Each structure stands twice: as C-alpha cells, then as structure tokens.
Amino acid sequence: MSREDYEVVIGLEVHAELSTKTKIFCSCPTEFGGEPNTHCCPICMAMPGTLPVLNEKVVEYAVKAGLATNCEISRDSKNDRKNYFYPDLPKAYQISQFDKPLCENGYIEIEDKNEQKKKIRLTRIHIEEDAGKLNHDDFGGGSLVDLNRAGVPLIEIVSEPDISSSDEAEKYLRKLKSILEYIEVSDCKMQEGSFRADVNVSIRKKGEKKLGTRTEMKNMNSFRSIVRGIEYEIDRQIDVIESGGKIEQETLRWDDVSGKTFSMRDKEDAQDYRYFPEPDLVAIRLTEEYIANVKSSLPELPESRKQRYLDKYKLTEREAKLITASKYLSNLFEETVLKTNNPKAACNWILSDISRILNEKEIEPNEIPFTSDNLAELIKLIEKGTISSAIAKKVIEELFENPKEPSKIIEEKGWIQISDEGAIKEIVLKILETNPQSVQDYKGGKDKAIGFLVGQAMKQTKGKANPQMLNKLFIEEINKM
Amino acid sequence: MEIYELTVHELLEKLDKKEITKKEILTSFQNRIKEKEKDVQAFITITDKQAEEQLEEIEKENITTRLAGLPIGIKDNICTKGVKTTCASRMLENFISPYDATVMEKINDEKMVSLGKLNMDEFAMGGSTEHSYFKKTKNPWNLNKVPGGSSGGSAAAVAAGLVPWALGSDTGGSVRQPASFCGVVGLKPTYGLISRYGLVAFASSLDQIGTLTKDVEDAAILLNVIAGHDEKDTTSATREKIDYTKVLNKGVKGLRIGIPKEYFGDGINKEVKEAINKVIKQYQDMGAIVEECSLDVADYALATYYIIACAEASSNLGRFDGIRYGYRTKEFSNLKELYKNSRSEGFGEEVKRRIILGTYVLSSGYYDAYYKKAQQVRTLVKNEFEKNFKKYDVILSPTAPNVAFDLASKIDNPLEMYLADVCTVPVNIAGLPAISIPCGVNSEGMPIGFQLIGNHFEEATILNVAHAYEQERKFRQNYKPEFKK
Numbered sequence: 001m002s003r004e005d006y007e008v009v010i011g012l013e014v015h016a017e018l019s020t021k022t023k024i025f026c027s028c029p030t031e032f033g034g035e036p037n038t039h040c041c042p043i044c045m046a047m048p049g050t051l052p053v054l055n056e057k058v059v060e061y062a063v064k065a066g067l068a069t070n071c072e073i074s075r076d077s078k079n080d081r082k083n084y085f086y087p088d089l090p091k092a093y094q095i096s097q098f099d100k101p102l103c104e105n106g107y108i109e110i111e112d113k114n115e116q117k118k119k120i121r122l123t124r125i126h127i128e129e130d131a132g133k134l135n136h137d138d139f140g141g142g143s144l145v146d147l148n149r150a151g152v153p154l155i156e157i158v159s160e161p162d163i164s165s166s167d168e169a170e171k172y173l174r175k176l177k178s179i180l181e182y183i184e185v186s187d188c189k190m191q192e193g194s195f196r197a198d199v200n201v202s203i204r205k206k207g208e209k210k211l212g213t214r215t216e217m218k219n220m221n222s223f224r225s226i227v228r229g230i231e232y233e234i235d236r237q238i239d240v241i242e243s244g245g246k247i248e249q250e251t252l253r254w255d256d257v258s259g260k261t262f263s264m265r266d267k268e269d270a271q272d273y274r275y276f277p278e279p280d281l282v283a284i285r286l287t288e289e290y291i292a293n294v295k296s297s298l299p300e301l302p303e304s305r306k307q308r309y310l311d312k313y314k315l316t317e318r319e320a321k322l323i324t325a326s327k328y329l330s331n332l333f334e335e336t337v338l339k340t341n342n343p344k345a346a347c348n349w350i351l352s353d354i355s356r357i358l359n360e361k362e363i364e365p366n367e368i369p370f371t372s373d374n375l376a377e378l379i380k381l382i383e384k385g386t387i388s389s390a391i392a393k394k395v396i397e398e399l400f401e402n403p404k405e406p407s408k409i410i411e412e413k414g415w416i417q418i419s420d421e422g423a424i425k426e427i428v429l430k431i432l433e434t435n436p437q438s439v440q441d442y443k444g445g446k447d448k449a450i451g452f453l454v455g456q457a458m459k460q461t462k463g464k465a466n467p468q469m470l471n472k473l474f475i476e477e478i479n480k481m
Numbered sequence: 482m483e484i485y486e487l488t489v490h491e492l493l494e495k496l497d498k499k500e501i502t503k504k505e506i507l508t509s510f511q512n513r514i515k516e517k518e519k520d521v522q523a524f525i526t527i528t529d530k531q532a533e534e535q536l537e538e539i540e541k542e543n544i545t546t547r548l549a550g551l552p553i554g555i556k557d558n559i560c561t562k563g564v565k566t567t568c569a570s571r572m573l574e575n576f577i578s579p580y581d582a583t584v585m586e587k588i589n590d591e592k593m594v595s596l597g598k599l600n601m602d603e604f605a606m607g608g609s610t611e612h613s614y615f616k617k618t619k620n621p622w623n624l625n626k627v628p629g630g631s632s633g634g635s636a637a638a639v640a641a642g643l644v645p646w647a648l649g650s651d652t653g654g655s656v657r658q659p660a661s662f663c664g665v666v667g668l669k670p671t672y673g674l675i676s677r678y679g680l681v682a683f684a685s686s687l688d689q690i691g692t693l694t695k696d697v698e699d700a701a702i703l704l705n706v707i708a709g710h711d712e713k714d715t716t717s718a719t720r721e722k723i724d725y726t727k728v729l730n731k732g733v734k735g736l737r738i739g740i741p742k743e744y745f746g747d748g749i750n751k752e753v754k755e756a757i758n759k760v761i762k763q764y765q766d767m768g769a770i771v772e773e774c775s776l777d778v779a780d781y782a783l784a785t786y787y788i789i790a791c792a793e794a795s796s797n798l799g800r801f802d803g804i805r806y807g808y809r810t811k812e813f814s815n816l817k818e819l820y821k822n823s824r825s826e827g828f829g830e831e832v833k834r835r836i837i838l839g840t841y842v843l844s845s846g847y848y849d850a851y852y853k854k855a856q857q858v859r860t861l862v863k864n865e866f867e868k869n870f871k872k873y874d875v876i877l878s879p880t881a882p883n884v885a886f887d888l889a890s891k892i893d894n895p896l897e898m899y900l901a902d903v904c905t906v907p908v909n910i911a912g913l914p915a916i917s918i919p920c921g922v923n924s925e926g927m928p929i930g931f932q933l934i935g936n937h938f939e940e941a942t943i944l945n946v947a948h949a950y951e952q953e954r955k956f957r958q959n960y961k962p963e964f965k966k
Contacts, residue, residue: 042578042579045805046800046805047560047578047579047580048560048566048568048573048576048681048682048800048801049559049560049566049582049679049681049682050678051678051681051713051714051715051716052677052715053713053715054715064487081796083795083796083799083843084497085799085802085820086717087804087816088806090804091799091800091801092796092799092800092802093796140683143806146802200951214519248688250748272844272845274795274843274844274845274848275843276793276796276843276848278853279685279686279716279793280682280716281686281716282715282716387942392683436913477620
C-alpha cells in the first residue's frame, strides 16, 4: 500500500509566552535573555514559605486569545498543580489548569489544499507558568539552572485532532501565530521559544474510524522543522505498519540535523502528574461585564483588515491574504502606504523581494531589521527616478544586512542612477558601435533587440543608467542611422 | 512574681509605671534561658545577643512604640531574614531565608526583639515535637513528658518563662494541643486572618499562624499585631481591623454554648472529661446557656484531615530536592539518585511517611477515592459547623483527648499519635478560629486544656468567652510548671 491509502491525524498543543511585563505569580520581569538568574525573586525561585499571586494581565490576555479564537470563556475557573521533579521546575510542580481551563471549545479557520475553508477546533486554552532552563556547564561538566524563564506566563492552546497534513498544520500554526500577534498577547518569537508546539501525529487506513496510536514531538520551534518532522513521522509510521509492526505511544525528539525523530526513552515511564487544585490561589471568577470589556478592547483582526485592503487599497484577494497573514507585514504595509500613498508599490515590495529574503534567511517578519520609513523612502526614490528598480532590489538586500536610510546606502555605494542625457547618449553610441547585428535586427522588425541593447548598457553601468532613457535614446539613435 | 513570669500586658503596665525597664525585661528572659533551656530544650537557634543589640538600638533611637523592645519567640517554620529557618529538619539545617515572613515584618515594625527560633516537629508534622531532627523538647511541667506539637518549642518556652509569648503554626492542632499540654493559651485564628507568606508550607489549605501566650489578653495583643490582609497571600482575607483587646470584657450572660457530644466519647480521658464538665459548670454559673449539640461528621474529620494534609504536603515539600538550597546527598551518580538520596537522607521518618501517603492519595486511579472524597467530606464538616453556629455562639470541647504523654511512648505508633489531634482537626478542616485555655491539672499535675471554637472571623467572640473564664478561674495564679525530673 502507498501513502495515499492512509489518513493522517494531527493534533497540536501550542505554548505561547504571553507578553506581560511581569511574571505570572511574582513581579519579576519577563524579558528574554539577561544574565542567568537575574530576573528572579524568592517566589519564582520557590524559596520556602513563598506564595504565588496571580497576575491579572495573564487572565486578561488568555481571555483575549480565547475570544479571538471563538472560544467559550469560563466564568468559573481555577488553577491546579501539576507535580513532577525536574531541576528547571523549582517548586517541583507547575501551576497550570487541569479540569477548568479559562477558554474552551473554540476554532480557527484555515484553507485546505482545495482552498476550501476548514475549521480546526480548539479543545481549550489554559494559563500556566513556564519552567526555567538548563544550561550545560562547559567548565564543571554538569548542568546549571537558569530560572529567568521560570514563571513567565504561558497559554497552552490545544487543538482537536482535526488537522490532516503537514501543510494544514503549518497553516493552522501560522494563523494562530498571526492572531496572537494581532491581539498583542504574545510576540511569538519562535527562535526565542515564545511560540512552540508539541505535535501529535497518528495515521490510520482510510475509512478506519478508530484513531491510530499517536506519537508526540515536543517543543518544536520552527515551521520548517514542524513540517519536516510531521512528514518524517508519517513515513516512519507507515513503514512500521507496512512491515507488520506496531506504533508505540511515545514522546519523540526531532533532530533537525539528521532529519529524523528519536525516542526519548527516559521520560517515558508513564508520568503521573498528580494534579490537584492549587490551594494557594483562589478561584478565578469572571463576570459578564469583565468579559464584555475584554471583548471590546480586542483590536482589528486579520479578516477585517483583509477586507479593508480589498476595498480601500484595491489589492487582490491573494495579496490581501498574504499581507494580513502577518501582523508585522501588515503594519509595515499600512505605515508605508501612509507615507507614500502608493499601496501597489508597497504591496509589491513586501510580497516579492522582502518575502523572498525572509524565506531565504528563514526569519520571521517581526525580525525585519528596517522600518517602514526606510521602505517608504526607497519607493519615493524610485518614483523620483533617483534609482532604478534594479538598484532598489540591491538596496532592499542591503537594508536586511545594514539597515539605514536608503539615500545613504545609494550614496555610499555609488548607486545613484545616471539620468543625464549627455552621459547616457555616450553609452548608447558606444553600445551601438559594438553591436551592429542588433541594429540590423531591430531595423528588420525585431523589437526585442532593444531589450538586449538596454541590457548591455545596464551591464556596463552596473545598473545605474536610467532604463527608460536608454530605451528612448536607443530607438532615436537607430532611427537616425 | 519574677519578671519572666509576667504576662506581656502586666509587663506593659509595669513599664508604664516605670517600675521596670525594657532592659530588665530582656535580661530576665536571658537569665531564665540560661537557667532552664538545658532542661526544656525549646530553642533551635537562640538570638538573645541580637535581641540585646536591637534593644540598644531601640533605646538609642528612642523608639517608643508600645511593644518596642519586648521579646518574643518564633517557631522555626516562620522565615526570618538573616537567622536560620530549619523547620527542625536536616533538610534545612543551614538554611537562611533571604526574606522575612509577613508576620515577621509586622513583628519587626513593632520593634519587638526575637529571642530565637523554637523547636517543632519536622515541617510541623507531629504532635509531640519528638520529630525534630535536632532535639526533643521537654514539657516544663514534667521533663519526662512531651510538650505536644508541632509547636512544642513555642508552648514549652512560654510555659517555662523562656519567652513571654511566641508564634506557632496550627495545621491540625499544632498550636492548641501543645498549649493544652503545657498549660498556656493557644489561639488558632480563622484561615485567612493571618498572612501565610513566609510560613513554610505544610498543608496550604489548613496552615495558619497562631499565638502561644500566658493568657487571653496577651493573645489579643499579639493578634492585633499579626492579623490583616496581605497582598502577597491571596488566601488572606480583606476585613476591617478589629482591636481585639477591646472586646474582652463583654461577659457571657445569655451566650449560647454548644457541647458536641461526639467530643466526649470513649477516646477521651476521664480526668479530662471531669475538668471540662467543671468548665461547663463555670460558664453556666456565669449565665451562659449550655446545650449538647452534634457534630457527627467529626468522626470522619481525622481521616479527611490526614488525606488532605498529606496530599498538599507531598506537593509542598517537592521543592526540597537538593538542587537549589538545603541538604544535598554526597552519594549520587545521576539526577534520579540526587533526588532520591537527598530526600531520603534529608527528611525524617514522619515526613517521609506523609509524603508517601500524600503521593498515594493523589495518584491516578486513587484520586477520586481519597482526595476527592476527602474534599467532599470537608464540605460536609463545614456545613455541619455552619448549622451549629446558627444556634450557638461558640462550641466548647476538650482540646486534646488526654494530657501530655511520656516521651517516646507513642513515637512508634503513628496512628495513636494522630488520634491526639481528633478534637482540634475539624476546626482546621472548616477553617474556623479556636482557642485552647488551661482549666486545671490531672492527678499527676499535668495541665488540661479546653477548646472554644468560633464561627469564621469570630476571634473577638472566642477571646471574650475565654477571657471571661480566665477571670474567674485563675489557672496561672494557681498552678506553675515544676520541671519535675
């Protein structure tokens, strides 16, 4: 049997760090980085006798996330303790939520491979605290605990197993990420681990009702690895079944370098987390008024922005969709339009060169190092004829490497367009002299020959000559001949 | 009377009249510690020298707040910045808290001076203070007897005059039972009246800091200092501040007292019953209305208590893992061994017993049968008290089924030890306030205590009722600990 005979079932658990200023149970900063163990206090270091106090912003952010993903918000929720021992977990329990999460029964809409709308249901969104980090000690050979991250607030977003391909998984994650960015509850920086996913994959023969045994890949933090991991896991599971084996329910580690998953044997002796209600915290009771207030504070969501781009900026459906997929791209677009009044150009630059470079560099839009000011200036420089689009492409590349004003870049690099008619005429005559064949061709009716000649001229001037002028002068000069 | 025999309000009167100085008070307790601590063994850490320096500072700065310079003793599970907080455990033998508990901040704001940290059962688990890693505290009335527990060091120190008063903690009777055993007053306030921030957690939903004092008025004074909402403890209540010293002379005429019949069953010692009957008679003579009542789920309270307390303890004590602070084994070759050996070697038998029990009742497959069921019974216990408080202002019972027992007599029989909590535990389950007041001695000369239980946040009521009795039956003036050997 082949891959077509199997159906893939994927469920995702996403952990997103909330961008509150302070931690979930104490007033330490949540800021990423910092010298180890400097964003800590007796509470997040679990000194004896300390008690947690729930940060109200965390509840607000989680409720926002719930409302933006069509969840029901629980009026009566609580915290629970999840008990296990690990050096990065100072209390030996994580304060999380077990049977009464803040948000339940939501959904997110994506497009399946036939571009049909598909709802991915969300089981729940709950709040919990992040653990610290273990660093390998290069000097002593042991491990060192850094508790800066301990107590940073997280929401865990659990999907139903409604996802049926790696492509849908990626779309779901991108959509979710974009929503969280739009409502400004998480900065979703995947490299920093503030948006990471546990991926559950199982397969079953088509038509089979019963779900297959699933495996779980934990803490995946790039779209590329997630897609590759899922693909690998599907193939591996099919191989196991086809060769008469059985899938073990286990936690796997995805290794990006080898492109394989590995069993994490040690953690597998069936953890019993002994959940019970957190006695140090009171129940979370939300009033209708509170929920209504949070709802009214939600910013414009991608769907509505998209519509606005169609109506006001006359973007195509595809363009509007691509730009609004990321809040950062969308903001860059809107700001640039505001400064240039040229939505078409802004859209083109963002969707062509900028998106291509993001892909090549494998970075996220929020990591774009330059500002809308820079992009706006670049567009104006083209409009004014100071640079050609060819040069502009080079400027964009440069903006990613060494962000500064485009006018400075072209000045430093000597990329200012040659628009002086005398100078261009000189180049044109020189090119015509060395390319008599093209002159013949053009005269013989081959209009394309002009393109070749302009190309030659651009090559000689390293792209600096004004292409419209070249075009005009070539035609004029040949006609004189 | 010697200075160390006086109550704090008596000391304050003498200070007001300039009959004594603060320095004389401190010196009197220092000398008493020198004389008696070797017999009683109430302290884990003595800080009388620091207290002396603090007093000098206070006098130099001419600080005149009412309680400034007065000594106090602190149970060793309350975090004190700069002074070891051991919880009487090998696990925290050298642990110094980086911060002060909220109650310590309040004590420090008053400029009171601590004479030291008092012995207890390890992590407050036990009823005899024999489960301390460091030493066995003796009962000042008879040095062959236990002082009770877990706040045994606090109760013994107050009874022996080593400190004028002390802070303890009460999870299932740990303030009231040792108070009863040592012939002092022990107050366990309503859950939520005192901040738990800085009290090393045993069972978070039951723990409450309480006071051990020579009489009821002192309990009121100390309660004034430590009560109040704390934003660091979200389970602490926001309530209007009451001056508890102003509620003590209201009398008991017409007051309704319920006597739960279940508290006078076979498990209760005959002499204790007799003493309590005399208390009842006394209240009737003073004009109170006394009636028998029923608390029939009380039978299940003890089992419920041990399930909930152990479950929470098993989680609360997880942080003592040898990673960041506290005891770490020398014998380990991997992480699992580091955990296992540190905890095996760092905790005593009773603590390990409760961690294992608590882990068991929370584990999957057993949770519903034990922990969930216990929480349901807890609700029933609360309801039953609520029903009774519709009819009665206070409920009166023995504090403990018997007087202080011989050292080592129950150490190998945990169940028998747990039964000593039978009268006090329901109060913690329901989160109510209760006070133990001495009411006589048995034929061996060991103190007997009775317990008054009030409705939520009715500290004023139980203090007043206790005070009324105390005014009539002057236990302290009639009996003194004899340090019998």
